[in-house]
C-alpha cells in the first residue's frame with residue numbers, strides 16, 4: 070500500500086506522517102489552573118509505532134485529541150510533516166482514529182460502516198466497494214460486509230473500526246485504548262495483529278494505553294506520561310533497563326528501590342552505601358559524595374549467591390532474610406528483608422534443580438552492576 074492518500078494531507082516522506090509536538094499545553098478550566106497537558110514535546114517519526122503510556126488522568130487522551138483536532142491547545146504547537154495543523158479542522162488533517170468503544174453505526178452494515186469515510190470524501194461507488202473489500206481483507210474479515218455490528222463479537226467490531234479508520238489510506242492512525250474493552254486472550258491476539266497491521270501499512274501509529282505490557286509488546290518507542298508531562302521516551306528496552314526516574318522504574322515492570330548514600334564515583338559508576346554495604350550502580354548524572362539517593366533493580370535480575378544462577382559478571386551483594394516465599398508455577402517469588410528493614414523482591418525461574426528457600430532463612434543475594442540504576 071502506498072502513502073499517496075486520496076485526500077493526501079501533506080507531501081509524503083515515506084508513507085507515514087511525522088508528528089512534532091512542541092511545548093504542548095492544555096488547561097480545560099481556566100479557573101482551575103491544573104494543566105491536563107503540561108509542556109509536552111515529542112518527535113514522532115514517519116512510520117513509527119509510538120505508544121503514550123501512563124496512569125489514568127496523565128494527559129494521554131487530551132494529547133491525542135489535540136493531534137486529531139478535537140481539542141485546541143492552550144499553548145504550544147502541533148506539526149504534521151513539518152507544517153503546523155493547530156488552525157486546521159479535524160477532517161482536513163486526514164487522520165484515522167480508533168477508540169475503545171468501537172463507535173460503529175449500529176444501523177449500518179459492516180460494508181456501509183467501513184465505506185462511510187469514503188462516502189464523506191465523495192469517492193465513487195465502484196471505487197468505494199473495492200477499497201472497502203481491501204480494508205476488510207486487511208483486518209481478516211472478508212465476507213462480513215453484509216452483517217450488522219450487533220452480529221459481530223467485540224473483537225470483530227474492533228477490527229471493523231480499524232478497517233474504517235484506514236480505508237481512506239491516512240498516513241497517521243491514532244488509537245485510544247482500542248483493546249480496553251476486550252478480554253485478556255483476545256487482547257493479546259489483537260496486539261499482535263496491530264503490530265502486523267502497522268508493518269503492512271507502513272504508516273505512523275500513535276497508540277494510547279495504560280497497560281504497560283501492551284505498550285512493551287507493540288511499540289517501537291514508548292512515551293511514559295505522568296501528570297501531563299512526558300516522564301521518559303525510549304524503546305521498550307531503554308525504559309525497562311535504563312529508567313530515568315523513579316516513576317518510570319515503578320510504572321514499567323516491577324522494581325526494587327534501595328535507599329543509599331553516595332560514597333564515590335568511578336567513571337560512569339556510582340558507589341553508594343546501602344545497608345552498610347557498598348553497592349555499585351550506573352548513573353547518568355554526577356551525584357555528590359554524601360548525597361542521599363535511590364538505587365533501583367529488577368526482581369528477576371537478583372540471584373541467591375549459592376544457587377544455580379550465581380557466579381557471573383560484576384556483582385553487587387547484600388545479606389538478607391527471607392520473609393515470604395511463594396511458588397507461582399514458572400517462577401518462585403521471594404520477599405526479602407535487608408539489614409535495617411528495606412524490602413526486596415527476588416524472582417527466580419522455578420526448577421526442581423534449584424533449592425527453595427524457607428521463610429526465616431538467612432541468605433546472600435547478588436546482581437550485576439549493569440542491572441543497578443540510580444534514579
Ligand code: ADP
Pocket residue numbers: 097098104105106123124125126127128129130131132
Ligand atoms: P488520560 O487519557 O491519561 O487518562 P486525560 O487526558 O483524559 O488523561 O485527562 C487529563 C486530565 O484532564 C485529567 O485530570 C482529567 O480529569 C482532565 N480532563 C480530561 N478531559 C476533560 C474535560 N473535557 N474537561 C475537563 N477536564 C478534563
